[in-house]
Amino acid sequence: MLSITGTITGTITVRHKSNRATIKEVASAAGVSTQTVSRVINNRPDVSPETRKHVQEVIDQLDYQPSALARSLIRQRSYTLGVVTAGLKYIGPSRTLSGITHAAEEAGYSLLLKELPSFETNETESIFQKLFSRHVDGIIWAVPEVGENRNWVDPFTLVSEVPIVYLTMEPIEGLSIVSIDNYYGGKTATLHLIEQGYKNIGHIAGPLSWWEARQRKTGWRDALEEAGLEAGDRQWVEGTWSAASGNRLIPKLYSQFPEMDAIFVSNDQMALSVLQYACNQGIRVPEDLGVVGFDNIPESAYFWPPLTTIDQNLYQVGEAAVREVIKIIEEQKEEQRTLEVETNTFKTNLVERQSSLRNKVKGGVSGK
Amino acid sequence: MLSITGTITGTITVRHKSNRATIKEVASAAGVSTQTVSRVINNRPDVSPETRKHVQEVIDQLDYQPSALARSLIRQRSYTLGVVTAGLKYIGPSRTLSGITHAAEEAGYSLLLKELPSFETNETESIFQKLFSRHVDGIIWAVPEVGENRNWVDPFTLVSEVPIVYLTMEPIEGLSIVSIDNYYGGKTATLHLIEQGYKNIGHIAGPLSWWEARQRKTGWRDALEEAGLEAGDRQWVEGTWSAASGNRLIPKLYSQFPEMDAIFVSNDQMALSVLQYACNQGIRVPEDLGVVGFDNIPESAYFWPPLTTIDQNLYQVGEAAVREVIKIIEEQKEEQRTLEVETNTFKTNLVERQSSLRNKVKGGVSGK
DNA sequence: CTGAAAGCGCTAACAC
DNA sequence: GTGTTAGCGCTTTCAG
Numbered sequence: 001m002l003s004i005t006g007t008i009t010g011t012i013t014v015r016h017k018s019n020r021a022t023i024k025e026v027a028s029a030a031g032v033s034t035q036t037v038s039r040v041i042n043n044r045p046d047v048s049p050e051t052r053k054h055v056q057e058v059i060d061q062l063d064y065q066p067s068a069l070a071r072s073l074i075r076q077r078s079y080t081l082g083v084v085t086a087g088l089k090y091i092g093p094s095r096t097l098s099g100i101t102h103a104a105e106e107a108g109y110s111l112l113l114k115e116l117p118s119f120e121t122n123e124t125e126s127i128f129q130k131l132f133s134r135h136v137d138g139i140i141w142a143v144p145e146v147g148e149n150r151n152w153v154d155p156f157t158l159v160s161e162v163p164i165v166y167l168t169m170e171p172i173e174g175l176s177i178v179s180i181d182n183y184y185g186g187k188t189a190t191l192h193l194i195e196q197g198y199k200n201i202g203h204i205a206g207p208l209s210w211w212e213a214r215q216r217k218t219g220w221r222d223a224l225e226e227a228g229l230e231a232g233d234r235q236w237v238e239g240t241w242s243a244a245s246g247n248r249l250i251p252k253l254y255s256q257f258p259e260m261d262a263i264f265v266s267n268d269q270m271a272l273s274v275l276q277y278a279c280n281q282g283i284r285v286p287e288d289l290g291v292v293g294f295d296n297i298p299e300s301a302y303f304w305p306p307l308t309t310i311d312q313n314l315y316q317v318g319e320a321a322v323r324e325v326i327k328i329i330e331e332q333k334e335e336q337r338t339l340e341v342e343t344n345t346f347k348t349n350l351v352e353r354q355s356s357l358r359n360k361v362k363g364g365v366s367g368k
Numbered sequence: 369m370l371s372i373t374g375t376i377t378g379t380i381t382v383r384h385k386s387n388r389a390t391i392k393e394v395a396s397a398a399g400v401s402t403q404t405v406s407r408v409i410n411n412r413p414d415v416s417p418e419t420r421k422h423v424q425e426v427i428d429q430l431d432y433q434p435s436a437l438a439r440s441l442i443r444q445r446s447y448t449l450g451v452v453t454a455g456l457k458y459i460g461p462s463r464t465l466s467g468i469t470h471a472a473e474e475a476g477y478s479l480l481l482k483e484l485p486s487f488e489t490n491e492t493e494s495i496f497q498k499l500f501s502r503h504v505d506g507i508i509w510a511v512p513e514v515g516e517n518r519n520w521v522d523p524f525t526l527v528s529e530v531p532i533v534y535l536t537m538e539p540i541e542g543l544s545i546v547s548i549d550n551y552y553g554g555k556t557a558t559l560h561l562i563e564q565g566y567k568n569i570g571h572i573a574g575p576l577s578w579w580e581a582r583q584r585k586t587g588w589r590d591a592l593e594e595a596g597l598e599a600g601d602r603q604w605v606e607g608t609w610s611a612a613s614g615n616r617l618i619p620k621l622y623s624q625f626p627e628m629d630a631i632f633v634s635n636d637q638m639a640l641s642v643l644q645y646a647c648n649q650g651i652r653v654p655e656d657l658g659v660v661g662f663d664n665i666p667e668s669a670y671f672w673p674p675l676t677t678i679d680q681n682l683y684q685v686g687e688a689a690v691r692e693v694i695k696i697i698e699e700q701k702e703e704q705r706t707l708e709v710e711t712n713t714f715k716t717n718l719v720e721r722q723s724s725l726r727n728k729v730k731g732g733v734s735g736k
Numbered sequence: 737c738t739g740a741a742a743g744c745g746c747t748a749a750c751a752c
Numbered sequence: 753g754t755g756t757t758a759g760c761g762c763t764t765t766c767a768g
Binding site: 020065066067068069072073078088089091094095098101102105110111113114115129130133134135161242243244269272273275279297298299301302304315 | 388433434435436437438440441446451456457459461462463465466469470473478479480481482483485497498500501502503529610611612614615637640641643644647648665666667669670671672683
Binding site for chain 1: 753754755756759760761762
């Protein structure tokens with residue numbers, strides 16, 4: 001899409017002096033050695049109260065701020081985490097990132113951010129190299145597992161360089177992983193529909209190259225089979241996560257599976273297009289068709305009818321990842337040897353709204 | 369919301385060696401001085417072909433990667449940009465950030481990310497200090513102008529330290545700014561409704577502490593007044609951007625302004641709740657009520673009816689900000705004196721969909 | 737073409 | 753308590 005740019009150019013005199021005071025300048029201004037200044041800024045005990053006070057005054061006056069770069073170099077510790085993400089324009093990755101930024105801020109760590117150009121890229125090696133060259137203390141690999149994108153670089157080789165926490169992937173022994181239990185989510189959604197009395201439950205899956213999409217689909221299938229219901233191949237289709245794909249696929253699914261009376265859709269965007277289709281075709285939701293989505297995007301409470309969905313707390317996942325990686329970083333300082341490697345899995349929550357409540361009294365809009 | 373956490377703990381032997389090769393090691397392994405290695409990795413001409421080849425082999429063999437930290441220190445140039453954002457969980461800020469990451473990657477710059485805990489915080493001073501202490505070459509202040517959040521620190525003082533590009537704010541002479549023309553967007557939306565023959569056009573504004581919300585509202589008002597239509601105070605209400613607020617306010621607006629036959633809503637989420645309300649009340653859109661939103665979120669094409677909205681290319685804004693700040697960084701190396709400080713303003717685009725098309729033949733879903 | 741010396745800004749280890 | 757020396761990993765003089 002073309003946009004017109006308006007540019008107002010004004011020539012103005014600006015000088016970037018960039019005259020940050022150094023420890024040396026502070027030292028000579030205060031008439032002490034750099035060492036003493038160092039002791040003051042690091043709150044070391046062995047400085048006389050008067051000296052400390054005096055040095056502190058000079059520091060304030062010169063607006064001195066120690067260089068984190070120089071410190072990182074000598075301490076071999078940067079208090080910086082590398083974060084690798086992908087698809088920031090989607091709600092999921094950015095929610096996760098938000099959890100990461102807050103937890104990192106709280107712990108006093110800075111963040112070096114890289115966004116992969118796509119979910120499946122083979123540039124992962126160079127991304128890691130760039131992060132290593134900036135001496136990150138740890139890495140959070142916040143890229144969902146898609147296709148072979150976990151296999152470009154051997155994770156164990158990498159972990160030997162620096163602690164790494166992986167997000168959203170199939171648990172592997174020896175790797176630190178934080179995930180949402182998507183299988184549980186898919187199962188919960190489907191069980192809910194079964195409880196509501198629906199018998200013929202279809203599914204619009206996400207792209208099956210995604211681990212999360214496969215997990216959700218398996219949850220759907222297992223719930224049906226365990227309830228003694230059919231879960232055949234004609235009962236599901238594979239989407240791309242986009243509402244456009246849902247829009248395209250829902251007629252196909254109906255033609256394959258005409259008796260369908262409920263549907264578990266693998267994300268809220270695609271569920272939205274199902275609601276739109278239903279509205280267009282005069283199919284009543286939830287009477288003729290029960291619909292459950294996944295993600296609990298903020299809008300879903302305002303769809304028509306309000307969408308029952310599976311809430312996943314990705315913010316929490318981001319926070320947990322930061323805490324986990326920092327834990328490993330701190331531990332490795334002490335005992336150089338064995339580490340507890342954990343897999344943290346968060347459960348999802350069912351958010352019941354009108355789109356699936358055939359039995360109960362239909363209320364108004366309910367938030368999450 | 370409470371989530372159950374499942375933790376699988378496995379003790380495993382992992383050793384983080386972190387044995388990155390140094391230039392010294394490469395030098396002695398290759399039997400040359402560190403200086404020669406430095407020349408090779410920086411592609412300097414004055415190395416004999418044989419030496420270069422030999423050194424390069426040793427580098428490859430040792431998997432040597434120069435330390436960006438040490439380089440930054442000595443060169444007084446980090447090739448790192450500070451990015452300050454807020455509200456990453458919203459679609460706008462993360463789209464902008466995505467544009468920033470891609471343009472930065474392309475230009476060979478790393479990104480240090482900070483997210484403000486809220487849009488209005490007075491911690492801005494310390495955020496800047498932290499970025500300075502990491503020697504960022506420039507800063508992108510990607511926080512929308514809300515309330516007094518631009519006045520915590522004098523921007524001119526800051527700019528004297530390091531180049532800064534501000535996003536989404538009222539142009540100020542001497543500051544480098546990249547914005548969307550929200551006034552134009554609001555005007556375009558309203559003119560479109562006028563062209564469709566609507567006469568009584570209401571408005572749900574965003575929170576007026578936001579510069580963008582004020583601009584959109586002024587665009588709405590001016591469009592009406594220039595067309596000789598009324599734009600009184602009873603014709604608008606102030607929301608919070610959330611769908612919940614729209615849901616709460618739309619009855620109020622109707623009671624203030626019963627003859628309303630169209631509405632310009634300041635974002636798509638609130639517009640969604642208007643559509644839901646209309647559906648509930650049996651108000652036909654677009655026949656009884658024309659609706660135009662703002663933002664063009666991906667879902668808006670799948671609302672019912674599909675939502676006419678104003679598309680703003682925030683990805684492009686992010687890219688432009690990176691290019692602008694890098695331009696200033698490079699320029700300041702050469703001529704220490706005068707700089708061209710620019711204000712870049714991008715126009716918005718009207719995306720016509722069913723929710724406002726009373727006159728034209730109603731088609732199906734139209735994408736952007 | 738190549739190496740030796742100095743130093744970016746800071747801190748660890750040792751003297752006094 | 754405080755200062756001195758050395759050096760994190762690299763690049764920039766300046767000799768040779």
